[in-house]
Amino acid sequence: MDVSKVRKDFHILEKRVRGKPIIYFDSACMALKPKQVIDAVNSYYNDFTACHGRSVHYFSAQTTEKYIEAHRKVERFIGAKENEVVFTKNCTEAINLVANGLKWEKGDRVITTKMEHNSNLIPWMKLAKERGVVHDYVEVDNEGKLDIEDLNAKLETKTKLVSLVYTSNVTGATLNASEVAKICHDAGAMLLLDGAQAVPHMKVDVKKTGVDFLAFSGHKMLGPSGTGALYGRLDLLKGMNQFIVGGETVKNTMLSSWEAEDSPAKFEAGLQDYAGMLGFGAAADYLMRLGMEEVHSYEKKLARKLYDGLKAIPQVTNIYGPSNPEERSALASFTLKGMNPQEVALILDESANIFVRSGMHCCHLYHQDVIHEMHGTIRPSLYIYNTDEELDKFFDALRNIAALA
Ligand SMILES: Cc1ncc(COP(=O)(O)O)c(C=O)c1O
Structure with a gap:
């Protein structure tokens, strides 16, 4: 390079x-933006400002095409299949989407470390407080590395989800995603990785590692501020409850019910940050080119x-x-x-x-x-x-x- x-x-x-x-x-907080990303953002405002998927005119068709293309680029960047990436405004929202979208029962367990960013702690604490979910902690050693033995010990039948930081924003330690995914799956639990500090810096392949969910930020990988994404296996996204609902999230509305859209639209409520997401796609492109x-x-x-x-x-x-x-x-x-x-x-x-x-x-x-x-x-x-x-x-x-x- x-x-x-x-x-x-x-x-x-x-x-x-x-x-x-x-x-x-200070790139772990906010990465700088290359010209290519800023150009992509500006192109939305200069060349075809419109809503996606609604109107039939030229500007709207352009917005729809580029917005879908941005999804494809981000999917490709992490090795996901079509429609497995939901755009969010940041990594925090992506984690909250899983916390609010999965169907929890009282007594279900979630495991995190104590090393998590607040974004991967508070959603589970809130769930514990409001829904009777049990939030447990797995140990990390004094170098910030995950204690695999303790993870094995903490996993039990009621563990529904393990949600861990992929690369820590404090210690910089990176866990072995494939190994952890296998351990979780063998115990019948799903694995969510907080990839905010991993995805911008190394080749991440969601299929090879076998993670169930991956949350990350666009703004930490050269994308515009206020962009992020959730990867979820398509069958899991399909089974999840909607989180924020309204325009774009439904196929049809009846007197007292609605027919939800498919993923990712069912989670992307209202008009979106189209300019930002085109920039996010351009950032993925830029990194893939490097x-x-x-x-x-x-x-x-x-x-x-x-x-x-x-x-x-x-x-x-x-x-x-x-x-x-x-x-x-x-x-x-x-x-x-x-x-x-x-x-x-x-x-x-x-x-x-x-x-x-x-x-x-x-x-x-x-x-x-x-x-x-x-x-x-x-x-x-x-x-x-x-x-x-x-x-x-x-x-x-x-x-x-x-x-x-
Ligand atoms: C490890 C980690 N997780 C989550 C976040 C939150 O990211 P966002 O601000 O995109 O929600 C950060 C931000 O610094 C982070 O470093």
Whole structure:
């Protein structure tokens, strides 16, 4: 992968802030957008703004065609079949769709880890509170890796769903999806993976891994803000209750009932973010053109350099995640001795135009209950447009800040 060529597609990287270039290390939160994605968004507004599937005129036909095409691109990106991808506004909505769409009985069990993003915790807590579903936790080890033995022990006949983070947004640990899917299926449970931090960074194939559901965000994989998707096996989507209902979700309406549409329309209520979804499709296209194996191996190099560089700074304490560099992602959560993470992030921003995230990263339970970092951690997260040189500047800036403590 030619990173200098890639960077040319991201015009925002030419921006100067306080008269200097920027270093964007916050892609786990929001990825930057290449020109190709922005062009796809603009084309909807400039060339054929309309509703999809309703009117018969040219603009509407164009919108319908491109919106369906965007589904096909995202399906292809993760190896799904036609109509197995439902567009949502983010990964959170995709998980909520499963929580609200599956048919639960009192006493059914759901298993997550304590390392989940709030998006993959609160929907299950709410279900437990309101519907009598039992929410249990499977352990992760001190590197953030799933404890397979504990998973085997926790699975029981009433376990309906196991819902786990695929790649953690705190530790960067990635689970073995095929292995976990097999264990869940052998025990009669379904597996949902929160792929927000996995799908943008490696080749994910839902059929090869055998996951039942995969939730992910478009905005973390170069797509427009406010885009996401749920993959679900077609037979499962078919059996699920509708979540938000209204226009587009029905074939017909009678006096006191309605005939639901097929998937994905039955879940995509009302007019959609057509521009955003065309951009989402363009993002999938962009990454497929680069090749996800290429993306992954480039990021592995960044991950190693990030880890080695952090380890070489004596004041860097507690670098969370796998100790084996091969198992790490191009993100790291750490603390700097004697410094508040928020303060470090602010100084990185103001002194060096380096943008990182600090705090609990929406994983309050993990920070408070497991790693006991009550002020959170500092988290640089990298993507295809980041470089070795940027990492060197980051380490220099960090050394300067460490000297202040
Ligand atoms: C692991 C993980 N899951 C879920 C989410 C939520 O994603 P979204 O904001 O697209 O709903 C995030 C966002 O940071 C995440 O990192």
